[in-house]
Structures are given as C-alpha cells and as structure tokens.
Amino acid sequence: MTLPKTTAELRALDAAHHLHPFSDTKALNEEGSRIIVKADGVWLTDSDGNRILDGMSGLWCVNVGYGREEIVEAVATQMRELPYYNTFFKTTHKPAIELAARLAELTPPQFNRVFFTGSGSESNDTVIKLVRRYFDIKEQPKKKIIISRRNAYHGSTVAAGSLGGMSPMHDQSAVIADVVHIAQPYFWGEARQGETPDEFGLRTARALESTIDALGEDRIAAFIAEPIQGAGGVIVPPASYWPEIARICRERDILFISDEVICGFGRTGSWFGCETFGTEPDILVMAKGITSGYMPLGGVMVADRVVDVLLQGGDFNHGYTYSGHPAACAAALANLDIMLREKLVERVANDVGPYLKAQWSTLAEHPLVGEAPMMGLVGALELTPDKIGRTKFADVGKVGTMARDFSFQNNLVMRAVRDRLIIAPPLVISHGEIDELVARARKTLDATHAEAKRLGWVN
DSSP states (O other): OOOOOSHHHHHHHHHHHOOOTTSOHHHHHHHOOOOEEEEEBTEEEETTOOEEEETTHHHHTOTTOBOOHHHHHHHHHHHHHOSOOOSOTTOOOHHHHHHHHHHHHHSOTTEEEEEEESSHHHHHHHHHHHHHHHHHHTTOTTOOEEEEETTOOOOSSHHHHHHSOOHHHHHTSOOOSSEEEEOOOOHHHHOOTTOOHHHHHHHHHHHHHHHHHHHOGGGEEEEEEOSSBTTTTOBOOOTTHHHHHHHHHHHTTOEEEEEOTTTTTTTTSSSSHHHHHTOOOSEEEEOGGGTTTSSOOEEEEEEHHHHHHHTTSOOOOOOOTTTTOHHHHHHHHHHHHHHHHTTHHHHIIIIIHHHHHHHHHGGGGSTTEEEOOEETTEEEEEEOSBTTTTBOOSSTTHHHHHHHHHHHHTTEEOEEETTEEEEOOOTTOOHHHHHHHHHHHHHHHHHHHHHHHHTTSOO
C-alpha cells in the first residue's frame, strides 16, 4: 500500500477507515481531522506545517514533554531483550519488579503493592472487583455500593463509565448496579445565592455522609473521587471540602479511592493530588503520567491494610494480557528517572505552577470569563454571559465549542467541557511558552466574545 502524502489524502483515508473516540463520525469526516505528524517539547506539528502549542499534554499525559530520547531508548532496549511476557502463571520479569518497587517509594507510605493495568479505565474496572473482593473476604458481602460524584470521569468502559457521573455516557450504555452519584464540589456553577466557598464545600462534602446514612453503612463499600475533576471541567474543590471528606471516610467502614489518573505524577505540584489536598486514600488509581503517554500503562496502588485482607482470600480472579507489559514498564522507569532528575514535581510547585497561575489569573478580567482557577499545571476558564450573576449560556456547550475552535485556529490546544475551557500543559513548559499560551488564550477569548456578541449571545 502506498501511503498518502497530502493532508487531503490522509483525511480521506482516515474518514474511510477510522472511528474516532468521543466523536460524531459523520460531522468529523465532513470537517476533516487534524493530522499531527511530529512533536517536540510542548509543541506539535501538523501535516500542513503548523506549529501548535499543546496546552493539554496530549490527553493530560505527556508530563515530561515530547521527544524524550531516553524513554524511546529504554523501550527499544527492552523490546530487544524481552518484548513481551505476561505476569500470570507464577511468572514476572525485571521491569515490572523494578517499577513496582519504584512506585512503592514514590506513593504515600501506606502503599507498598501495585496491580498493573493498561489504562485508567482498566484500573477503575480493577478497583470495583478489588473493593468487592475485600469485603467478601471480610464476610461483609452486602457492602457492594460505590459512591461517586456527578460529572466525575473515571474511564469509558462499561464499569468505569458507570463509576463516572457523566449522563451522556450513561445514556448510551447500561450502567452497572450498585453505583450511586452525589453532588460535585462545583462552587461557581452550583453554589446557592450568598453561600461562601467554605460553606458550599462543607455542604457538598456532607452529601457523602447523608448518602451513607440513607443507604446504610453496611451496604457501602467505597467512595471514589478525583482530587480535581479533570474531564468534568477542572473543578477545584473549595478548601473546606477535602478535610471534611477525609473525616467522613475515617469515621466510616468504607474505603476511599483517589483517582489520580490526571492529578498524579506532578500535575498539582505534589507527586499525587491526595498529597496536595491532605487525604489518605486506601486505593490510588494511576495511568497517563506514569509513562508520560509514551506507552499505555496503568496501575492500582493498594494500601497495606487492604492487602493484608486480600492475602487471606486466595486467588483474585482478575487480570489483563498486558498487565505489567515489560516495554511499558521500561518506559515508566525512564519517565520517572527524568522527573526525579529534573525535579519536575518541585518545578510545578515552586516555579512554573505559580508563574502560570499568576499569568492565567489575568484572564479572569476578560468580560467573557467568570472564573479562571489554576492549581499546579491544570486550570480552566468558565465562559459566561454574566460575570456578576454567574449565569450560564442558554444553549450550554455552544460557546465553549466555538472557543475551542478559535483556539485551534490560533494554534493552541485547549479543550472545551460545556462552556468551560481547560488546560493541562506539559510540566516542562517554560515561562516564555506560558506567556505565549496565555496570549493565545486571550486572543481566543477576544474572538469568541466578538462572535458571541455578533450572534446576540452576550451584550
């Protein structure tokens, strides 16, 4: 087969054979996909030669940036020695052993064991089985319910999608039993009139307590949450929220699961988001930044007190062909070496994180922006027709999509969630690149505001 060379030829071949994730395939094929051909640092290059600033780290994952030869060489070396072997049947291999030990060092002290998966979705599928197995062994078989939050994202498989609280996903698939969703800590969009952030944070956290009481603690197995809701729109909880959640989990016989697929590996200025917010989970879910996206890999860290019970129960009948894939583990080890050597977590906490927050906060002054939260290197812009009244657009999502498209035209990747623009750039971004990112975001806001005004959507 002769490979096509022009953008038009590539788009035609893509349209003929490729079903894209989370896409209206008919509409996408009519418009044509962007075709990325190479990348370096925080920059992408498309098939027309445009240089694009990647404000989303791929899909929240390329933490160490593109073009890291050290990771490429580690994978190539491992492929030559042992390209694949499974970890079933009383078997293991060096990359999995070394990575498991490294993760035990980097995660909070209660964690010493990891179950490897291929993605965040697989990790959260694993969590459901693991939690229910834990309580079965403890002879508490009624404890099956897992509490999650509305607008949370925990993956797109049937089980992980059920854990998530996104109705568009639920509408297209059956939702598994014994998953219950409570309010999200979205102050800007859901606070009552006159309610302070701290009051809202406490009220929203206590929805967990009241739900446990209503359903019965003897039926509740776990609570799962992202430290910051990522795909839900970068929802940063008020300061009062996580301490209250931690109290409730401590006082109840339930497990707390911290989904760190996005927040893990330096994104919030700590190795893991639970450390940023001071919680102590029993289970920690990871993927994405563990390899900076260079190879697919996920994992579930399990606290010692949970492992001690699982060890009494014999076989755990669960696993994946690619659990602990040697090349993926080699990529993770090289990725973590870079992060440690270059002190990228400390850099987010003390250098580029504060700098981006200061620059990003200036966008809150724009007439279209209701809030501009930023923590570490993950942030958002809430678009609104009325800053003072905190109102939403009548046709939710149209302005956000318009802004995203203007952003692409300005060669900046930002993502739209409803009418909220979100970013999560690579941890290696420089001050100059941050200035460029903010300038392009401002240009995007100006273009969006002008078009929304022309259409009569804003005054």
